[in-house]
Amino acid sequence: MRALCWVTAGELAVREVPDPELRNERDVIVRVRRSATCGGDLPLLAGRHPLLRPGDVLGAEFLGEVVEVGPGVRRHRAGDRVVVGASVACGGCWYCRQGLHSCCDNAHADLASADPDWARSDAGCFGRPRAAGGFAGGHAEYVRVPYADVSAFRVPDAVDDDRAVFAADVAPTGWLAAELGAVRPGDVVAIWGAGAVGQLTARAAVLRGAARVLVVDRHEERLRMAERHSDAEPLDYRRTDVAAELRDRSGGRGPDVCVVAVGTPPARSMADRFGGQHADRPDALREAVHACRKSGVVVVLGGTGGFVDAFPLGALTERRLTLRGAGRPDLRNVPMLLDRMARDELRTEHLATHRLPLAQGPEGYALFRDRADGCVRAVFAP
Amino acid sequence: MVPMGRLARAGPALGGAVLAGAARLLRVPHRGARPGADGDAAAPARWEVVTVDRPPEQVLPEGRWPEPLRRLDGAVEVRVRPAPGDRGTELAARPLAGVTPPTGLAAHLVGDDPGLLVRRTLRQIKQRVEAGEVLRADRSALDRPEVHG
Ligand SMILES: [Zn+2]
Ligand SMILES: [Zn+2]
Numbered sequence A: 001m002r003a004l005c006w007v008t009a010g011e012l013a014v015r016e017v018p019d020p021e022l023r024n025e026r027d028v029i030v031r032v033r034r035s036a037t038c039g040g041d042l043p044l045l046a047g048r049h050p051l052l053r054p055g056d057v058l059g060a061e062f063l064g065e066v067v068e069v070g071p072g073v074r075r076h077r078a079g080d081r082v083v084v085g086a087s088v089a090c091g092g093c094w095y096c097r098q099g100l101h102s103c104c105d106n107a108h109a110d111l112a113s114a115d116p117d118w119a120r121s122d123a124g125c126f127g128r129p130r131a132a133g134g135f136a137g138g139h140a141e142y143v144r145v146p147y148a149d150v151s152a153f154r155v156p157d158a159v160d161d162d163r164a165v166f167a168a169d170v171a172p173t174g175w176l177a178a179e180l181g182a183v184r185p186g187d188v189v190a191i192w193g194a195g196a197v198g199q200l201t202a203r204a205a206v207l208r209g210a211a212r213v214l215v216v217d218r219h220e221e222r223l224r225m226a227e228r229h230s231d232a233e234p235l236d237y238r239r240t241d242v243a244a245e246l247r248d249r250s251g252g253r254g255p256d257v258c259v260v261a262v263g264t265p266p267a268r269s270m271a272d273r274f275g276g277q278h279a280d281r282p283d284a285l286r287e288a289v290h291a292c293r294k295s296g297v298v299v300v301l302g303g304t305g306g307f308v309d310a311f312p313l314g315a316l317t318e319r320r321l322t323l324r325g326a327g328r329p330d331l332r333n334v335p336m337l338l339d340r341m342a343r344d345e346l347r348t349e350h351l352a353t354h355r356l357p358l359a360q361g362p363e364g365y366a367l368f369r370d371r372a373d374g375c376v377r378a379v380f381a382p
Numbered sequence B: 001m002v003p004m005g006r007l008a009r010a011g012p013a014l015g016g017a018v019l020a021g022a023a024r025l026l027r028v029p030h031r032g033a034r035p036g037a038d039g040d041a042a043a044p045a046r047w048e049v050v051t052v053d054r055p056p057e058q059v060l061p062e063g064r065w066p067e068p069l070r071r072l073d074g075a076v077e078v079r080v081r082p083a084p085g086d087r088g089t090e091l092a093a094r095p096l097a098g099v100t101p102p103t104g105l106a107a108h109l110v111g112d113d114p115g116l117l118v119r120r121t122l123r124q125i126k127q128r129v130e131a132g133e134v135l136r137a138d139r140s141a142l143d144r145p146e147v148h149g
Helices: A039-045 A161-167 A170-180 A196-207 A220-230 A242-248 A270-275 A284-291 A313-318 A334-342 A358-370 B016-020 B106-110 B114-131
Strands: A002-008 A011-016 A028-036 A061-069 A081-084 A142-145 A152-154 A188-192 A212-217 A233-236 A257-260 A297-301 A322-326 A352-357 A377-381 B008-010 B048-052 B076-082 B089-095
Touching: A002 A358, A011 A358, A028 A081, A028 A161, A039 A358, A061 A142, A061 A161, A081 A161, A152 A334, A161 A170, A161 A334, A161 A352, A161 A377, A170 A196, A170 A257, A170 A297, A170 A322, A170 A334, A188 A196, A188 A284, A196 A212, A196 A220, A196 A257, A212 A220, A212 A242, A220 A233, A233 A242, A242 A284, A257 A284, A284 A297, A284 A313, A352 A358, A358 A377, B048 B114, B089 B114
Parallel strands: A188 A212, A188 A257, A212 A233, A257 A297, A297 A322, A352 A377
Antiparallel strands: A002 A011, A028 A061, A028 A142, A028 A377, A061 A081, A081 A152, B008 B076, B048 B089, B076 B089
């Protein structure tokens, strides 16, 4: 089959690779109909993952049709149109039973070189190196999906592929952010980053009854999208004093919930990091911590394994803030989100600013990485 | 003496009495300790432990060691106790000091990190009990040299 493979730092190629096969009783094989670029792929694309090997197939978010079913699968049969959650999870461990699928204990296969207890692991992720516990990704004609009863969800007929593909990761991650922030009716919510996840975090906050939702970014078209599709108030940090605006629009209290959804920060030199310099914008996390109301919640999203220096710890303790984080979504909200998609409460297809054939995967990733041509997400069809 | 609830130092098939074994304080060796460390061949290795989100009866049905732990019979000792807070069972194992492991496992158990095989074995038991199967990695292109990409 054809698949989008990593070749070397900054270079991807569509290549012929072996078809996936059922490896476990609870597996299904999905024939991919749509797959989306994901911010978590960018460090891989840049070659910043030590265990990535040429030929590894990328793609964390995808949707398709079930074509093969393992004997232990109960909920799916061949022909089902399913979206596959971006967290591989067993459904039976303590974390899964609490609904914390992204923390699943059993999402790793027989790791060849890494030991899940003692080394970095990408267990539970599609499109991540096998040597780090990951699974082959969805930018391909076919994908093997482990624990399919838990990870794959039937898409209602009323939801088309271009909308439903965002139920894999973006929509549940945005919902999770609102959940972690315990957003409730009347809240003022501020979100840094108007990318796909930031926009659907805004939408989740609105659907949970937030009184005001503000989105901070510098990309005009992303801010306009957040305004139009999520009912968020745009704040362009190049033109406004964000801290002052947030105080002003929250009655001087500060937002109840601040969500940092700026994705993977660009690599910075040690000197820049210690000096707090050279970010192309004020550090979003620091700004969020300072802006948040006393006893409010700051939620940090993103799969970066990086370090952040100059963290304002004093503000956290003095103002009794709660800091919460998440890198990948839980799966328990996916059916609810698909229902909201079917009822048109949650529209996501505008996030696919670029729809391309899989053969143009390398170009799609270049657009996505550079945010060129207004790209929010590139979506591929094999 | 630290109370640890029901604690078992189970042999491969000691029957139902196993889970009612006496509580005892375990010595926790310092980091990196293993048979032969510091020149002390008799020093016990570090316990490797996982929590399995099921009651002990399901982790060790009829008090027997489950596969693939049984393969390590004679080479490791095993400790079982209920996890606090209804979180299932704490299952621990460590290589026995001064015991020659069964053929085939010798290299794993006396290698640089004898705990690795023990940890992997415990993890597999946990997966089998909680998820019903032991997840296998995707096959890589290298496993199938007949296919050229
Ligand atoms: Zn993603
Ligand atoms: Zn699990």
